[in-house]
Amino acid sequence: MRHFSRLFSVMAGPRPVVCSGPSGVGKSTLLKKLMKEYEGVFGFSISHTTRKPRPGEQNGIDYHYVTRDVMQAGIGNGDFIESAEFSGNLYGTSKAAVQEVQSKNLICLLDIDMQGVKNIKKTDLNPMFISIQPPSMEILEKRLRGRKTESEESLQKRLQTAKIEMEFSKEPGAFDVIIINDNLDDAYAKLKDALKEEIDKVKKVSS
Numbered sequence: 129m130r131h132f133s134r135l136f137s138v139m140a141g142p143r144p145v146v147c148s149g150p151s152g153v154g155k156s157t158l159l160k161k162l163m164k165e166y167e168g169v170f171g172f173s174i175s176h177t178t179r180k181p182r183p184g185e186q187n188g189i190d191y192h193y194v195t196r197d198v199m200q201a202g203i204g205n206g207d208f209i210e211s212a213e214f215s216g217n218l219y220g221t222s223k224a225a226v227q228e229v230q231s232k233n234l235i236c237l238l239d240i241d242m243q244g245v246k247n248i249k250k251t252d253l254n255p256m257f258i259s260i261q262p263p264s265m266e267i268l269e270k271r272l273r274g275r276k277t278e279s280e281e282s283l284q285k286r287l288q289t290a291k292i293e294m295e296f297s298k299e300p301g302a303f304d305v306i307i308i309n310d311n312l313d314d315a316y317a318k319l320k321d322a323l324k325e326e327i328d329k330v331k332k333v334s335s
């Protein structure tokens with residue numbers, strides 16, 4: 129892991145950004161807004177997953193959808209910076225996904241769970257860690273149900289995991305920035321504010 133992770137510091141472009149937080153808190157919603165407003169500044173690290181695509185999701189855009197065998201072979205080959213089992217499926221960030229974004233000198237955005245955060249901390253990627261949090265567990269459940277993507281079983285698993293993720297986020301030094309996603313516009317403004325310095329640097333280089 130150390131050998132390959134050194135590659136990222138050698139390539140050093142803009143500092144990557146890791147966004148984490150309970151399922152349904154609004155990470156994708158916030159990151160999609162960011163990429164829409166700042167085209168040519170951010171690039172999304174497209175993860176691999178063994179979960180099935182949801183309606184509207186596209187292979188190679190939202191995720192690389194693969195079988196467990198393919199994913200496990202890739203992990204065995206050392207193709208992933210990190211990987212984790214989440215709610216019955218495998219998820220992982222490939223080295224290629226991050227390199228693809230960094231080679232374009234874009235700020236690499238990673239949307240990963242708590243296990244991914246812990247594992248990325250062991251590498252030389254050196255991202256900014258941002259935790260997106262719900263105003264309450266009740267509101268989180270309402271959002272997750274409202275999205276209509278989960279079976280009752282999957283929803284319950286995700287809510288259980290959310291409690292553990294919320295506890296982890298309280299650990300000193302776990303995250304650089306904590307944003308409560310209550311009102312979406314307010315949360316988005318806070319996210320932009322946290323990233324302002326990096327955004328300005330990328331804009332300056334590309335102007």
Ligand SMILES: Nc1ncnc2c1ncn2[C@@H]1O[C@H](COP(=O)(O)OP(=O)(O)OP(=O)(O)O)[C@@H](O)[C@H]1O
Nearest residue numbers: 150151152153154155156157271275309310311312
């Ligand atoms: N501030 C907000 N107020 C109300 N609804 C919101 C807010 N932010 C996001 N949502 C809604 O909550 C649902 C979950 O959001 P989203 O899919 O972005 O979460 P996520 O954190 O990316 O989840 P996952 O980790 O499962 O991918 C969506 O239906 C989204 O429209």
Ligand SMILES: Nc1nc2c(ncn2[C@@H]2O[C@H](COP(=O)(O)O)[C@@H](O)[C@H]2O)c(=O)[nH]1
Nearest residue numbers: 151175212214219220221239240241243244
């Ligand atoms: N450790 C990783 N976690 C990841 C990755 N890609 C996504 N995720 C996290 O999985 C859950 C569930 O996502 P969903 O799309 O099925 O709702 C969520 O917390 C994501 O942040 C990854 O590459 N590594």
